[in-house]
Amino acid sequence: MIYNKRLILAHFWLAFALFGVAILLGEWQMFIRSPLHGWLRNADLYYRSVTAHGTVMGYVFPTLVAMGFGYFISEAALGQPLVGRRWAWAGYYMIIIGSVAAVVPVAMGLDSVLYTFYPPMIGNAFYYIGVVLVVVGSWVWVALMGINLYVWKRAHPGAPVPLAMFANVAGAYLWGWTAVGAALELLFQILPVALGFATTINAGLSRVLFSWTLHAIVYFWLMPAYIAFYTIVPRAIGGRLYSDSMARISFALFLVFAMPIGIHHLFADPEVGAGFKVVHSIFTAMVAVPTLLTVFTICASVEIAARLRGGKGLFGWVKALPWANPQMLALALSFVMLGFGGAGGLINMSYQLDSTIHNTQWVTGHFHLIFGGAIVIMYFALAYDLWPHLTGRALLNLRLVHWQLWLWFIGMIVLTFPWHYAGLLGMPRRMAFYDYTAPGMFAEGVSVVMSTIGGAILVVSAALFLTVLIRNHSAARVDPEPFTFSRAVHEPVSLPWALNGLGLWLGLMIALTITNYGYPIVQLMMTPEGRVPPVFVGGKP
Amino acid sequence: MARAVPADPHDGEAVAKRIENRWALTMVGLVALLVAMVIFTGLHWATMPPSRVETINPSTLHVSGEFVESNLGSAVETDGSVTVRIVGQQYSFTPQCIVVPSRTPVTFRVTSADVIHGMLITGTNINSMVSPGYISTFKTRFEKPGDHLMPCHEFCGTGHEGMWANVKVVEPDAFARLVGPTRRASCDL
Numbered sequence: 170m171i172y173n174k175r176l177i178l179a180h181f182w183l184a185f186a187l188f189g190v191a192i193l194l195g196e197w198q199m200f201i202r203s204p205l206h207g208w209l210r211n212a213d214l215y216y217r218s219v220t221a222h223g224t225v226m227g228y229v230f231p232t233l234v235a236m237g238f239g240y241f242i243s244e245a246a247l248g249q250p251l252v253g254r255r256w257a258w259a260g261y262y263m264i265i266i267g268s269v270a271a272v273v274p275v276a277m278g279l280d281s282v283l284y285t286f287y288p289p290m291i292g293n294a295f296y297y298i299g300v301v302l303v304v305v306g307s308w309v310w311v312a313l314m315g316i317n318l319y320v321w322k323r324a325h326p327g328a329p330v331p332l333a334m335f336a337n338v339a340g341a342y343l344w345g346w347t348a349v350g351a352a353l354e355l356l357f358q359i360l361p362v363a364l365g366f367a368t369t370i371n372a373g374l375s376r377v378l379f380s381w382t383l384h385a386i387v388y389f390w391l392m393p394a395y396i397a398f399y400t401i402v403p404r405a406i407g408g409r410l411y412s413d414s415m416a417r418i419s420f421a422l423f424l425v426f427a428m429p430i431g432i433h434h435l436f437a438d439p440e441v442g443a444g445f446k447v448v449h450s451i452f453t454a455m456v457a458v459p460t461l462l463t464v465f466t467i468c469a470s471v472e473i474a475a476r477l478r479g480g481k482g483l484f485g486w487v488k489a490l491p492w493a494n495p496q497m498l499a500l501a502l503s504f505v506m507l508g509f510g511g512a513g514g515l516i517n518m519s520y521q522l523d524s525t526i527h528n529t530q531w532v533t534g535h536f537h538l539i540f541g542g543a544i545v546i547m548y549f550a551l552a553y554d555l556w557p558h559l560t561g562r563a564l565l566n567l568r569l570v571h572w573q574l575w576l577w578f579i580g581m582i583v584l585t586f587p588w589h590y591a592g593l594l595g596m597p598r599r600m601a602f603y604d605y606t607a608p609g610m611f612a613e614g615v616s617v618v619m620s621t622i623g624g625a626i627l628v629v630s631a632a633l634f635l636t637v638l639i640r641n642h643s644a645a646r647v648d649p650e651p652f653t654f655s656r657a658v659h660e661p662v663s664l665p666w667a668l669n670g671l672g673l674w675l676g677l678m679i680a681l682t683i684t685n686y687g688y689p690i691v692q693l694m695m696t697p698e699g700r701v702p703p704v705f706v707g708g709k710p
Numbered sequence: 711m712a713r714a715v716p717a718d719p720h721d722g723e724a725v726a727k728r729i730e731n732r733w734a735l736t737m738v739g740l741v742a743l744l745v746a747m748v749i750f751t752g753l754h755w756a757t758m759p760p761s762r763v764e765t766i767n768p769s770t771l772h773v774s775g776e777f778v779e780s781n782l783g784s785a786v787e788t789d790g791s792v793t794v795r796i797v798g799q800q801y802s803f804t805p806q807c808i809v810v811p812s813r814t815p816v817t818f819r820v821t822s823a824d825v826i827h828g829m830l831i832t833g834t835n836i837n838s839m840v841s842p843g844y845i846s847t848f849k850t851r852f853e854k855p856g857d858h859l860m861p862c863h864e865f866c867g868t869g870h871e872g873m874w875a876n877v878k879v880v881e882p883d884a885f886a887r888l889v890g891p892t893r894r895a896s897c898d899l
Contacts, residue, residue, distance in 0.1 A: 213868045283865050289842060290825050290867065372826055372841055373763075415730055437828070437837050439844040443761035450748055454741045461737040465730070520748050521755075524837040528828050528863040595832030597863035600871040609832065609859065659723045698765035701842040704800070704825050706867060 170651065172250040173240060174559050176257055180237030181552060181559075183265070184230050185635060191225035192631045194218045196624040199584075203621045204605045204614040215601035216281035221272060223284030226541075228303055229268055231390040234548050235344070236260070236310045238393045239337050241555060243314060245652045246331035247321045253313045260309030263302050271299025279707035283599065285383070286359060288375045291703040294363035297355050304348050311345035314338050322670075329661040330669050332416055333400040333654045339420045339671055340392030343385060343427060346678060350381025350431070362703045369700035373440030374693040380431035381686060388427035388456075390540055394547035395420070398467050398500065401554050403655035405496035408474025411466050413657035414668060419466070421667075421674040422459040428678050429685035430456060436523045440699065445689050446520065452685065453518035460511060464504070471500070473658065495570045499550035502578040503543045510539030513589065531592025534585040541627075542581040546574065549634055558652045562644040569637050576630035584623030587616030768823050768842040771797060777821060783896030784810055786889055791815040798827035798840040798862060801869035807897035809878045811885035812855050820846045828864035831877050839864065852879040 171177070198218050201209050209215055244251055251257060273295070274280045280292035318330065318338050358375045361367040403410045410416065432449035435441050472486055480486025491497050513535045516522045526532060557564050564570075596603070596613045605614035667673045693699060771777040782795050783805045792814055797804045799822065810816050820829065820840050827840040833856075838846045840862075862873035878897050880888070889895045 212871055216865070216868060219865075281868065287826055287865060371843070373844055376826075376841070412726060412730055415734075435839075437846075438839045439761070439841055439846040440763055441761065442763055446761060447749070447752065451745050454745050454748075457741055458734075458737055461740075462734060465733045465737075469729075515744065519744075521751050524835045527830070527837045528839075529830065595830055595859070595861075597828070597830065597861040599863075599865040600861075602871040607859065608857070658726065692763065696763070696765060698767065699843045701768050704867075 170248065171241065171244050171558055173244065173254055173257070176251070176254065176261070177237045177241045177555075178559050179261060180233045180240070181555075183261075184233035184237065185552070185638065187225050187233075187268070188230045189631055189635055191222050191230065192628055194222040195226070196621075196628050198222065199617070199621045199624040202601060202603060203617040205618060205621060208602050212601040213278050213281055216283065216599075217275055217278055219599065220275045220281055220283050224271060224275070224300070225268075227284050227386070228300065229264065231393075231540075231544075231548075232303065232307045232344075233264065235340060235389065235393050236307060238396070238551060238555075239310060239314055239341060241559075242333045242337040242396070243317045246334040246337075246654060247317060249317070249321060249324075251313070252317050252320050256309050257313055260306040260313075263306030263309070267299040267302025267304075267306060269299070270302060271296045274707075277707075281706055286354070286375070286379065288354075288359055288362070289370050289372050289701050289703045290706050291359065291363050291370070292706050294360060297360055297363055301352065301355055301360075304352055308345060308348070311341045314341035327663065329664045331654065332410075332413055332657075333396055335417055335669075335671075336392065336396045336399065336420045339424045339674070340389060340396070342671060342675055343392070343424050343678075344389040346675075346682070347382050347385035347389060347428060350378045350383075353381075354378035368702065370703055371693060371696070371699040372701055373438070373696075373699050374690070376435060376438060377432070377441065377686070377689050377693060380434045381428075381682070382431070383434050384431040384453075385427040387536075387540065388423050391544050392420075392423070393551065394503065394544040395423075395463060397547045397551045397554075398463060398503075400654040401551060402467070402496045402500045403470040403474065404653060405554060406471065406474045406491050406494055408470050408477060408655075410655045410657040411469035411473060413659070413661050414664070415462055415466050416657075417664075417668045419459040419462045421671070422462075423456070424671065424674045425677045425681060426452060426456040426459070429681040430518075432685075432689065433518050433523070436520065437527045440693060441689050445685070448685060450518060450520040452681075454515075457511070457515065460507070464507075467500070467504075470655070471497075493567070493571075495553050495567065495574060496550055498571065498574050499546050499553075502574060503546050503550075506538055506542035506546070506578070506581060510535060510543055514539065526592050528598055529592035530596045530598060531589050533598055534588030534592060537588065538581060538585040542578070542585065546577050546581075549574065549577065552634075552638065555652075556638060556641050557647060557649045560641055561646055561649070562641050563647045564637070564641050565644055566637055566640060569633055573630050573633040573637065576626055576633065580623050580626030580630055582623070583626060584620050587619040587623075591616040591620075762845075762847055764845045764847065765843055766821055766845050768821070771821065771823050776819070779804065781894075783894055783898075784808065784885075784889070786893040791817065792885075793817045793819060796820045796829070796840075796875075797823055798829065798866075798873075799823040800825060800867050801862075801873040803829070803860065803862070803873070803875040805875075805896035805898045807876045807878065808860070809880060809885065809888060809895050809897040810852060811882040812852050812879050814882055814885075815849060815851055817847065817849050825866050826864050827862045827866050827873070829860055829875075830863050832859045832861075834858065837863075855879045855881055 274293040280296035282292045430453040433453045475486035475489040478489045480489030591613045822840045822842040830837040858877040860875040
């Protein structure tokens with residue numbers, strides 16, 4: 170039973186509407202810097218667009234999806250109305266106010282610093298304050314998820330926490346803690362300078378603090394997709410989840426290992442020593458483990474569905490899968506993109522191989538493939554699954570849904586494969602213009618044109634996605650069966666306390682963050698020589 | 711994996727657990743192997759990114775010390791190796807054209823006078839951030855003569871797109887002729 174449908178729909182619709190705008194900016198950027206377009210006289214327009222595209226797609230869109238889905242899970246899995254409904258709306262409005270406060274100065278060209286901030290460049294303070302408001306609004310959700318689980322546990326002592334809620338709260342706590350890094354950077358490094366209270370800034374320390382957020386945020390983006398893998402797809406295709414406890418272990422491992430690894434973004438930076446770079450490289454390798462466990466559990470769950478439908482043979486069962494089901498299709502396409510993206514990720518995290526591709530177009534290709542591809546396609550899938558339960562109306566146009574998912578997949582491959590290749594050729598990131606007539610840059614021009622075509626396919630797919638959802642609101646009313654999550658083959662009767670709550674894993678997450686980040690942060694705080702004058706963009710406030 | 715359900719449901723659970731554990735151990739082993747490769751190559755080939763936390767005041771770079779303009783570019787050390795000193799600033803590198811000998815150990819020392827920059831040399835593994843307040847140091851060796859591009863790869867402001875330098879790798883004897891008695895060289899015009 171879903172009690173607060175309006176709250177959940179408000180989150181999803183704001184997320185998808187902003188996504189619809191930001192994807193147009195992305196494709197515009199792709200076109201501007203391709204050989205199809207000449208020199209853009211005012212390069213700042215390009216960087217305003219990059220700042221807005223990144224801020225929306227990186228912060229606002231996935232946060233709203235996680236929040237809306239989180240409220241949904243809390244009510245559907247725990248079977249109780251959301252505790253703290255008013256707070257939830259307050260958090261939602263904070264995100265709206267924050268987004269407006271951030272986007273207006275960006276559009277005016279006062280904050281072309283990109284969503285990764287890049288101090289000592291300093292823009293107008295409203296942008297940073299807006300981002301802080303978005304984060305604080307999302308922290309309301311983090312607290313509410315913890316409180317709702319706590320209320321349920323008090324009412325059901327000893328009962329196993331539903332897997333969907335366990336994973337959802339793990340994602341919430343992960344976000345609560347990972348956002349602290351960027352918040353520290355904004356509050357103690359950037360804002361004092363932007364508001365005129367300080368005249369120097371330690372760019373190295375700022376980068377280390379940002380890396381605290383920068384990697385684990387990826388796992389926060391990924392959580393809704395993984396929750397859909399485990400708790401929606403097996404049910405939707407008529408199967409069972411292979412293992413409930415392995416699912417819990419995977420989510421717990423994400424909580425522990427997603428955090429202490431962010432310095433792998435700083436392999437090429439001078440302000441961190443070799444020792445901590447190696448340590449973070451090793452921990453990054455470990456965070457591959459929960460994904461590899463997930464691949465096994467989900468493939469096994471899918472096989473169960475296929476065999477229940479009469480599938481036979483070592484691999485012959487693949488044919489018995491319900492390929493007409495959007496959840497099945499989305500899962501398969503997501504896994505293909507996850508495979509390629511994950512392989513690229515292993516290269517990025519490698520202490521040595523990174524230097525070949527660090528800060529090249531390869532990296533942009535990588536995170537578009539794994540976030541925009543593998544994860545966002547599951548956002549689509551979960552919206553398709555949830556929508557009839559939220560609107561009480563039928564989701565028709567299955568053919569359109571199929572087209573949409575396939576186009577997203579094809580568009581993403583056409584966009585990102587040439588993008589990776591351009592990176593291998595040494596094409597740097599974040600430029601509004603490239604001189605493709607320079608020696609050696611012709612091949613890069615060809616791959617950027619291919620990526621532009623891929624981006625156009627993605628725009629079409631996004632338009633189809635929004636069309637399907639909008640049409641649903643005027644479709645025939647239906648009475649959907651009560652929403653259920655996947656059931657495990659062997660459902661847990663009682664669980665060890667470590668897998669029925671997050672206390673142990675939260676403790677490990679915080680302890681590992683301190684061991685892996687404590688020394689580099691304190692070392693840089695005690696390096697006053699690292700403080701440098703700010704460089705204001707868009708004019709001093 | 712999912713064969714016909716055995717008569718005793720607990721039997722099935724034990725089988726499922728065993729397969730799952732086997733997979734988990736294999737995956738942990740795979741990751742351990744990757745980590746071992748990283749550690750081995752790191753130690754054996756001493757492949758290390760720029761990693762000394764060495765600071766410098768960006769406001770006085772041009773006035774005194776290692777990064778004054780006359781000391782930038784390639785310098786021949788007494789042991790025959792070459793040190794290249796570069797300053798990045800909005801929106802150029804100094805020097806804009808760097809000349810180095812092939813088959814010679816080269817040490818780069820790079821810093822920024824204002825914001826965060828980056829540099830990579832196309833066709834090589836040379837790749838570093840260039841941060842104000844810190845010096846990036848790394849060692850390398852160019853095997854073949856040739857021309858490379860050296861773009862700034864980090865967003866450093868509106869003019870970022872124009873921040874490209876060139877690297878010329880020349881034969882060691884040609885380089886020796888170029889440096890002359892000052893033991894310094896760049897290919898800036």
